[in-house]
Amino acid sequence: MNIVHISKTPLAGSPGRLSDEINKQNEISSLAFIEKDYPGELSGKFIYNSVVLDCLSSWDLLKYSVKSADIIHIHNDVSTECLHLILNQNPTSKFVYHVHSPLREGPLFFEVYKTLGIDFYKKIVVGQYHPRHYSDFIPLLNIVPFKATSSVKNVDDKIRILFSPSHTRTGGRWNDKVSAELDRTLKLIAKDKRFEIITPSKISPSALFELRKTCNITIDEITTGSYHQISLEGLAAGNVVINNSDFFSNIFLETLSSSSEHVPFVRMNNKNVSRKLPELLSRPEEIYSMQKQSAKFYKKYLSPQKTANRLIDIYKGKL
Known part of the structure; x- marks a missing residue:
């Protein structure tokens, strides 16, 4: 099975993570653009x-790949130029969207897939808060592409808390990552020498x-009622994961992972973080557990293999 992934931005x-993971399967050849x-x-x-489609050779490779593709997997949106190039190859492949x-927030302010002029074979949605916006789509979890930790960091030394929001814009419903109350709380905690707040600059995901594996606690965001890739990576790194993920976001994750347990997120919000985070930090043995x-x-x-297998089942029409 030949797969082509295409997206306007990374x-x-x-x-790329999904493409790399399914490429580990012997019967799959996957390439992302x-x-x-x-x-x-x-x-x-x-x-x-x-x-990256940044030269004539890469565009030529896209043309060649589309012609032999069994599945063309479009992520979020593509430009008119890219869409025309794909369709002009008269592909015999099935299209997946x-x-x-989220809807009505950048970069998608409307249901883009309805404007592409394609009869999609399957439609997929990230399995976090997104399924409540796209109730007829098949949910799929994101992948953590790194090897999970073999041992968690102890709490004998300073308790290290990592907060690395991908951006600091506010005013959205689902895309906000920061809040004034969390910022104030972290600044107060940073004054205590028993704790260390890690706020790295823009470094590679790997x-x-x-760095996350050297920490005890990961803070995702406590504003929207969901969780993001950071929370999954926090679990894989053996961190206590703090977010405000609500019942629906958690149940999507637990169902898709076939979990018989509740996901061990620690829920906080802007109204209680100034009380609950210091309370948690006062219990180092509980943090380690x-x-x-x-x-x-x-x-x-x-x-990651579980999510990759689910994606392959979608391609094969089993879901």
Whole structure:
């Protein structure tokens, strides 16, 4: 089975991670294309093994790949130029659409897939908060492309808390990552020498994951009622994961992972974080126990291979 993934931007690496993971299967040949990489300090950090369409040779490779593809997997959106190139090859492949973003917020302010002029064979949605927007799509979890930790960091020294929001914009419903109350709380905690707040600059996802393994706690965001890729990576790194993921977001994750346990997220919000986070930090033995629980849950239920197998079943029409 030949698969072509195509996206307008790297989408934080999600298409590339999926493509790389299913490529590990003997019967699958998968190649991901990105129209434009992120600019500036994020350039090159989220493309994985994807081909960036930045020269005539890469566009020629896209043409060749489309002609032999069994599945063309479109992520979020593609440009008119790219769509015309694909359709002009008269592909015999089936088309799959995969949405990664909420409705009525950038980059998708409407149901883009309805404007592409394609009769999609399957439609997929990221299995976090997104299924409540696209109730007739097949949910699929994101993949953590790094090897899970073999041992969690102890709490004998300083308790290390990592907070690395992908952006600091506010005013959205589902895309906000930061909040004034969390910022105030972290600044107060940072004054206590028993704790260390880690706020790295823009580094590669692999370097950030290695840094996360040296920490005890990962904070995702406590604003929207969901969780993001950071929470999954926090579990894989053996961290206590703090977010505000609500019942629906959690149940999507637990169902898709076939978990018989509740996901071990620690829920906080802007109204209680100034009280609950210091309370948690006062119990180091409990933190260490929760770290081990996170790592155990990830290894038992959230392996990348499980998500890759689900995606292949979608391609084969089993879902």
